[in-house]
Amino acid sequence: MGLTNRQNVIFKTIVEEFTRSAEPIGSKTLMNLLDFPVSSATIRNEMATLEKYGLLEKTHTSSGRIPSSKGYRYYVENLLETDIDVPVQQSLKSYFLQRHYSVDEVVEKSCDILSEMTNLTSIVLGPECNEQRLQHIQLIPINERSAVAIIVTDQGHTENKVFNFKEEVSLDDIRKCTELLNDKLIGTLICDVVDRMNEIHPIMSATLVRHEVLFEAFVTAFMRFANEKVKVSGRGNMLFQPEFSDMNRLKELMNVLEDSQLFREWTQKDDNVLVNIDSQKQLVQIGDCSIISAKFRYTNQEEGRLMVVGPNRMQYSKIVGLMDYMTNVIEDIFYDEHKGGGNDEQE
DSSP: OOOOHHHHHHHHHHHHHHHHHOSOBOHHHHHHHOSSOOOHHHHHHHHHHHHHTTSEEEOSSOSSEEEOHHHHHHIIIIIOOOOOOHHHHHHHHHHHTSSOOOHHHHHHHHHHHHHHHHTSEEEEEOOOOTTOBEEEEEEEEEETTEEEEEEEETTSOEEEEEEEOSSOOOHHHHHHHHHHHHHHHTTOBGGGHHHHHHHHHHHHHHHOTTHHHHHHHHHHHHHHHHSOOEEEEOGGGGGGOGGGOSHHHHHHHHHHHHOHHHHHHHHTOTTOEEEESSSSEEEEEETTEEEEEEEEESSSSOEEEEEEEEESOOOHHHHHHHHHHHHHHHHHHTHHHHHTOOOSSOO
């Protein structure tokens, strides 16, 4: 399929106007949007050709056309031009450089900013723990019913967990538990720690008075740590998308966004369509939904992903440009820092 320059311009204009207005585009509307003279009849002929190629489709309620799923893919692969306003760039950069954010804080802030600026649902996945090994555990008592556990991996990732025990735990139990876990678990893959804890459960039973309380607390902490860090923001934005006016469809989508396991299964279905925008960014089409995903690095080993979820009708150029810039800013803060570089001069 080879489109002429005029067909590309007409199609690009239709996509960008429809993603903005959510209204089918007719020939008269296009005449006012195009920056070159062309008759209404010519536009209708070109739209008919684009429809024949499968890039446009008619709606039941209007004589105008809307992009098809195939059309959105063609746009992303061939016509996408990203741009982000300089004031927005400066605002984002200054926001993240206000102070030294932790990885967890960046995950949350990035997610909130994306959902606010796109009016869609955003998801940020933190670094996966499957390739990380336990390096050190420190259990710091707050009182007899609570303590802070500091879990450090061999890749420099640190997780802090506050434990509220169901029963009082002595300082001696906390000390012995810390020594035992460091002795038996150091070097274990994070994803295997729970299995290893089951193996050393008999030792804990023989050594600790409140062994069940401590065992349950640590197993829960490691089970959470072994999963991807997931932050979701802007679920309610789906309510304002006309594509999801059907309440049953909306409930189904909300359930998926609430459950990280359901979300992973949803995004990995065999009939999903994947488009590589570049080496770091992808578009995944799942029926009437699209996900734009962008990878970024925390360290040489740790990687995260920004994602925006919405209808196929989304403003791709704005969203991809925004995600492009945000991933660069995050890498400037964390990745360069871990390489020992960093920016000596910050604007």
